[in-house]
Amino acid sequence: xxxxxxxxxxxxxxxxxxxxxxxxxxxxxxxxxxxxxxxxxxxxxxxxxxxxxxxxxxxxxxxxxxxxxxxxxxxxxxxxxxxxxxxxxxxxxxxxxxxxxxxxxxxxxxxxxxxxxxxxxxxxxxxxxxxxxxxxxxxxxxxxxxxxxxxxxxxxxxxxxxxxxxxxxxxxxxxxxxxxxxxxxxxxxxxxxxxxxxxxxxxxxxxxxxxxxxxxxxxxxxxxxxxxxxxxxxxxxxxxxxxxxxxxxxxxx
Numbered sequence: 001x002x003x004x005x006x007x008x009x010x011x012x013x014x015x016x017x018x019x020x021x022x023x024x025x026x027x028x029x030x031x032x033x034x035x036x037x038x039x040x041x042x043x044x045x046x047x048x049x050x051x052x053x054x055x056x057x058x059x060x061x062x063x064x065x066x067x068x069x070x071x072x073x074x075x076x077x078x079x080x081x082x083x084x085x086x087x088x089x090x091x092x093x094x095x096x097x098x099x100x101x102x103x104x105x106x107x108x109x110x111x112x113x114x115x116x117x118x119x120x121x122x123x124x125x126x127x128x129x130x131x132x133x134x135x136x137x138x139x140x141x142x143x144x145x146x147x148x149x150x151x152x153x154x155x156x157x158x159x160x161x162x163x164x165x166x167x168x169x170x171x172x173x174x175x176x177x178x179x180x181x182x183x184x185x186x187x188x189x190x191x192x193x194x195x196x197x198x199x200x201x202x203x204x205x206x207x208x209x210x211x212x213x214x215x216x217x218x219x220x221x222x223x224x225x226x227x228x229x230x231x232x233x234x235x236x237x238x239x240x241x242x243x244x245x246x247x248x249x250x251x252x253x
Contacts, residue, residue, distance in 0.1 A: 053246035054083070056239060058200035059182060059207075060099040064109035069149070072098065072123070074142075074165070075116035079178065081243045085217030090117070091178035096241045098163070098181030100205055103128070103154040105187040111135075111150040115142040120167065121179075123150070127161035128183060138166045158190035162207070172232065175209075176221040178241070182207060202250050207241075210234035 062070060077094030080086045092098025103109065115121050120141040125134075132139060134152045142148055165171065165179040174180075182205055196202035211234040212220045221232060239245040 051246050053244035054242050056204075056245040056247035057242045059097060059205060059240060061102060061199045062099045063102040063104070064107065064111075065104065066107035066109065069110040069112055070101075071112045071114060073114040073116055074121050074123075074179065077178075079241065080217070081211075081213060081219065081238070081241070082217040087216060087218045089178040089219075090174065092123075092181055096178035097207065098179075100182035100184060101163075102184045102186055105154055105156065105158075105185060108151065108153045111152075112147060113142055113150060114147040115144055118144050120144065121165055121174075122167060123163055124166035125152075125161065125163050125183060127159060128152070128154075128163075128185070129156045135163070138168060141167065154185060156185055156187075158187045159185045160205075161185065172221055172223070176211070176219050180207075202252070204247065204249065206239055209238045211236050211238050213243075 064070060072092050073094070074090070074092060075094045077089050077091050077096070078086050079089045079091075079096035081096075089096045101111075111123075113123055120143050122138065122141045123135050124137065128135075130152045134150050140148075161183040163181050163183050165174040167174065199205075210232075212222070213236060214220050221227075236243060
């Protein structure tokens with residue numbers, strides 16, 4: 001039994017030496033508490049790293065009530081996709097992508113379309129149940145300098161839709177330039193579901209586009225025979241007109 005006792009004593013001595021060496025080599029990691037017991041000090045967690053990219057843009061939300069009139073102007077403007085590289089665009093109200101419209105079922109708002117371009121244009125409400133004269137098709141067109149009131153009665157279920165210019169021969173060019181936007185339909189049934197509704201916070205719109213850019217930061221649409229035949233595919237992704245978009249969202253999402 002003596003040999004066992006010596007072995008235990010030697011192990012205890014070795015363990016004591018290891019503890020002593022540990023305290024000398026890293027004094028900031030332990031301290032003596034009450035009763036002489038060693039206590040580990042808390043290490044502050046590192047703050048989360050901010051992801052690289054640009055803050056996601058949130059389009060302006062315009063809620064149209066019964067009888068409201070909103071002026072939507074088609075004109076030249078400016079946008080910045082790459083940092084410190086502003087470029088010309090063509091858009092609704094002069095920006096890349098127009099405001100997001102919220103229509104309420106059972107209302108009859110008016111959109112006043114104003115054309116400040118040097119060529120004809122129009123607007124098509126994609127997915128919205130509307131007669132052709134109210135933007136349900138490629139006609140009518142609006143000549144340069146003209147304006148027109150688009151009257152519509154909203155009568156359909158809640159939906160996420162979009163609007164865009166639909167001039168024959170110009171659609172891809174106009175979409176690349178920024179002539180598009182979101183259109184939302186709200187109805188009482190959807191409003192009673194308790195879905196996220198804080199615009200830009202927990203109700204976050206995402207309009208996703210693939211694009212190509214030149215060195216100056218301009219979105220480029222190369223209208224080659226192959227593109228016309230098979231379609232365009234860009235190598236860069238825009239979200240709400242934001243390149244390399246990053247968004248902060250509530251934890252509950």
